[in-house]
Amino acid sequence: MLADPRYVPPPVRQDGAEGTLAxxxxxxxxxxxxxxxxxRRRELVALLDGLAPTRLRREARALTRERDGAWRGVPTAVLGAALGVGxxxxxxxxxAGYLSGEETPQADAAVAELLELAGLPVITLLLQGHAATEALVENALRHARPGDDVDALxxxxxxxDPPLRATRRLDTRTGEEVTIDLVAANRDPAVFAAPDRFDTSRFDPGRFDPGGGPARHLTxxxxxxxxxAPAHAIALAGGVLEGVLG
Ligand code: HEM
Structure with a gap:
């Protein structure tokens, strides 16, 4: 379904007042x-091409240390600074409303504030990256054991334990909406031995793909x-983990 263009993201409403979340x-x-x-995707990829993951990682590590391990907000602050949003x-x-579509006065006010600071492509990157990257750090910290390699973790x-657990598509032939369960996909026993075991040794750091790592999971x-932006997400989360775990 993810590779089939007949499945598209469920459409969102097109008639929101200018400057709102909708x-x-x-x-x-x-x-x-x-x-x-x-x-629109090409614009984002061009912006991302200007951001070096190694620098994001270094800055996320430094800011986490500067904040004595209080890491919440660090990935977004570092990404924002790199994109010119202070x-x-x-x-x-x-x-909070970006993926769900839940429209609140608070979300509309926050979008209006961001529009004062940056253009749509930059805001898109910040909103796309925020929750998933924070959830990745949170989940990784829950599983961290002394001596873990940060990238393998x-x-x-x-x-x-993916930070994003499902995504939705509309089948353009039938009009039916489907949920794609990424947790289940990542536990396919034909792809991962003992899929229910959390095992950092599955990933050999020597074999990491610099473009984002072993891509057999669908997260x-x-x-x-x-x-x-998988390489950017891993750089931001990796820098935070290095800052927290020492
Ligand atoms: C752990 C962190 C992240 C995860 C798990 C994640 C996951 C995903 C997934 C699964 C999609 C596709 C959704 C679908 O096909 O329905 C997506 C799209 C996207 N992500 Fe990420 N992401 C993460 C972090 C980031 C970061 C840090 C950025 C920006 C720097 C970013 C930018 C985007 C953008 C712009 C799209 C939309 C692409 C398009 O419309 O073609 N993501 N992300």
């Missing part, structure tokens, strides 16, 4: 299809519209 959702790559999706306080509130967390999506 207006923003009608204009981003994530909820677009066809040519609009391709054009104040990312509005991001969590706007991000992150990749096994992405597989076994970064697949096919037509996968996450364009």
């Amino acid at each position: 207006w923003l959702r009608a204009r981003v790559s994530r909820f677009s299809t066809g040519e609009a999706h391709a054009r 104040d990312t306080r509005a991001v969590p509130v706007a991000a 992150l990749h096994e967390t992405l597989r076994g 970064f999506g697949h096919g037509v519209r996968p996450c364009p």
